[in-house]
Amino acid sequence: MITVGDLTVRFGGVTPIDGMTVTFPGGTCGLIGPNGAGKTTFFNVLSGFVRPAAGSVTAFDRDLLRMADYRRARWGLRRTFQTEQAIEELSVYENVAMIHEHSKAERSSRRAAVNDAIEFVGLEAGPDARVGTLSARDRRLVEIARAVVGEPRVILLDEPAAGLPDTETRHLAEVIRRIPEQTGALTILVDHDMSLVSECCETTAVLDFGKLIAFGPTDQVLRDETVIAAYLGTEEES
Amino acid sequence: MRVSAAPREAGVQAALSSRRPDNGTLVRIGVIGALLAFVLVALPEMLSVYWIDVLTAAAIYAVVCLGLNLLVGRVGLVSLGQMAILALGAWIAARLDFATGLPFPVVLLATGVLTALLGMLVGLPALRVSGLYLALITLMLAGAITVVLTSTNFPNGGGGFLGHTDSSFGGNGIRRPSIATSDPAYYRYAVLVAAVMFLVALLHVRSTPGRAWAAIRQSEPAALAAGVNVTLYKLWAFALAAFMTGIAGGVLGGSAGNLYTYQFSTQSSITLLAVVLMGGIFSMWGAVVAAILLQLLPALLDNWGAPPDLLTVIFGVGVLQVLVTAPEGLVVQVPRDLTNLGRLLMRLGRAAGARAGASP
Numbered sequence: 037m038i039t040v041g042d043l044t045v046r047f048g049g050v051t052p053i054d055g056m057t058v059t060f061p062g063g064t065c066g067l068i069g070p071n072g073a074g075k076t077t078f079f080n081v082l083s084g085f086v087r088p089a090a091g092s093v094t095a096f097d098r099d100l101l102r103m104a105d106y107r108r109a110r111w112g113l114r115r116t117f118q119t120e121q122a123i124e125e126l127s128v129y130e131n132v133a134m135i136h137e138h139s140k141a142e143r144s145s146r147r148a149a150v151n152d153a154i155e156f157v158g159l160e161a162g163p164d165a166r167v168g169t170l171s172a173r174d175r176r177l178v179e180i181a182r183a184v185v186g187e188p189r190v191i192l193l194d195e196p197a198a199g200l201p202d203t204e205t206r207h208l209a210e211v212i213r214r215i216p217e218q219t220g221a222l223t224i225l226v227d228h229d230m231s232l233v234s235e236c237c238e239t240t241a242v243l244d245f246g247k248l249i250a251f252g253p254t255d256q257v258l259r260d261e262t263v264i265a266a267y268l269g270t271e272e273e274s
Numbered sequence: 275m276r277v278s279a280a281p282r283e284a285g286v287q288a289a290l291s292s293r294r295p296d297n298g299t300l301v302r303i304g305v306i307g308a309l310l311a312f313v314l315v316a317l318p319e320m321l322s323v324y325w326i327d328v329l330t331a332a333a334i335y336a337v338v339c340l341g342l343n344l345l346v347g348r349v350g351l352v353s354l355g356q357m358a359i360l361a362l363g364a365w366i367a368a369r370l371d372f373a374t375g376l377p378f379p380v381v382l383l384a385t386g387v388l389t390a391l392l393g394m395l396v397g398l399p400a401l402r403v404s405g406l407y408l409a410l411i412t413l414m415l416a417g418a419i420t421v422v423l424t425s426t427n428f429p430n431g432g433g434g435f436l437g438h439t440d441s442s443f444g445g446n447g448i449r450r451p452s453i454a455t456s457d458p459a460y461y462r463y464a465v466l467v468a469a470v471m472f473l474v475a476l477l478h479v480r481s482t483p484g485r486a487w488a489a490i491r492q493s494e495p496a497a498l499a500a501g502v503n504v505t506l507y508k509l510w511a512f513a514l515a516a517f518m519t520g521i522a523g524g525v526l527g528g529s530a531g532n533l534y535t536y537q538f539s540t541q542s543s544i545t546l547l548a549v550v551l552m553g554g555i556f557s558m559w560g561a562v563v564a565a566i567l568l569q570l571l572p573a574l575l576d577n578w579g580a581p582p583d584l585l586t587v588i589f590g591v592g593v594l595q596v597l598v599t600a601p602e603g604l605v606v607q608v609p610r611d612l613t614n615l616g617r618l619l620m621r622l623g624r625a626a627g628a629r630a631g632a633s634p
Binding site: 083107114138 | 482485486488492493495496500501503504
């Protein structure tokens with residue numbers, strides 16, 4: 037469970053997150069909103085890259101904001117970025133193993149855990165392939181494998197399906213849906229693909245201009261008039 | 275849900291094989307062993323003392339290039355202060371040598387550790403800045419160290435902490451290890467020290483630090499999110515580079531017997547970066563190529579009676595050529611271009627043969 041209390045982030049005169057209060061109960065939760073709503077900023081607060089002006093974030097009874105950024109991974113925070121960040125010059129195996137190396141999981145379990153994570157995401161390439169040579173689909177899946185390895189508690193996925201064709205997004209959705217069962221981690225999914233969000237997430241939160249405008253079961257939230265208005269109001273094509 | 279069994283087994287086997295040396299690795303170890311044996315045993319028999327001294331310097335500078343190669347190629351930190359670090363190492367080793375009766379390897383090791391500590395201080399700005407700014411700061415530092423060395427008259431063997439003697443031949447001279455007093459023996463010693471340093475670097479690159487450096491080089495936020503303590507691993511990289519550069523400085527002192535300020539000019543730090551880029555920063559062999567360029571080329575030009583300033587022009591054009599046509603460096607470019615040339619010649623030969631066969 038992640039409890040966010042009155043979280044506010046300011047960059048000069050801009051307030052990308054404005055008094056956000058929400059509780060993510062567990063399982064896979066969606067976080068949606070038009071461009072510039074503050075979704076990635078919220079992830080950056082959780083990662084420790086952005087220091088909020090006010091508010092609190094409590095994850096599984098730990099005050100996340102007091103933890104040094106790199107220690108959060110050791111504690112069990114994982115995240116992916118909008119752009120692919122799997123390390124190109126390392127092999128698939130090394131990419132996943134290095135996350136395990138910096139986690140609190142037992143060293144002796146590394147090989148089994150890494151192979152299990154690679155198998156879990158269903159790569160087309162083998163574990164010894166260099167990530168720089170992989171397809172876009174496989175790189176995204178390597179990022180998911182990096183997220184699920186080493187006893188994660190919270191997994192943040194920032195537009196994991198960006199740039200993928202529909203068929204590959206379906207496979208990705210299947211993998212994301214199985215993350216809680218595989219790891220027991222709370223997963224927060226940010227994406228603009230509403231079918232992906234409704235397929236994967238039981239609950240969904242909606243941000244608009246840094247304010248939480250809706251939260252609840254995904255199907256209800258997606259029918260909410262305020263939510264539809266927020267999307268139509270700022271992004272004609274949605 | 276489980277994916278089919280075949281990929282899993284392939285995955286496990288591949289992971290197992292990545293732990294045990296496969297045939298390719300064994301072949302590589304064999305080739306390197308043979309090369310090392312040739313360089314250690316056969317080369318000194320074939321060459322004059324002049325060329326043995328040149329190769330000794332190449333072995334020493336290969337270690338200096340390796341330090342910068344790791345910083346730039348693996349971590350993405352551009353340092354222009356490596357020659358100053360080399361000067362510090364040479365100075366520390368010389369003082370330890372004059373002040374104590376410690377065995378040579380112990381002097382080298384202590385020099386490495388002390389220089390590593392100083393190198394971490396140099397690395398401190400790297401925690402805040404990178405790229406051009408880091409290059410500038412380290413260049414300033416190199417300049418400052420050069421000024422200090424010039425104004426204190428680089429200690430060349432006199433008594434006291436800043437010992438200096440006015441004799442143009444220097445003082446007692448820096449000791450060589452008792453097992454390697456002759457020039458060929460000292461050359462072998464320098465090559466072995468360099469081989470050990472390359473092994474240390476390889477062990478780093480292939481394990482946790484290497485993976486952490488790869489993450490940092492690609493993206494610092496992503497590395498932090500992966501749990502990499504970016505501060506620690508950057509400082510570690512600087513310390514490691516300084517450790518090996520310091521040891522190289524210790525070996526350098528023994529090779530010439532005396533040290534002079536002009537050996538460590540600020541400009542030479544820039545030349546060093548140029549040759550390291552030319553050699554290739556993504557492979558450790560690039561450091562070997564760089565050292566050969568740095569030491570063999572001047573000796574060759576000297577032999578041919580060409581003006582020494584020509585070197586700066588060659589390095590300038592060379593680094594431009596590499597950055598434009600082959601960012602991986604000469605270590606990749608030369609074999610690739612030679613292979614292409616070979617294929618072209620074979621195609622031409624076949625075409626000529628076919629023409630000859632067709633015409634009655």
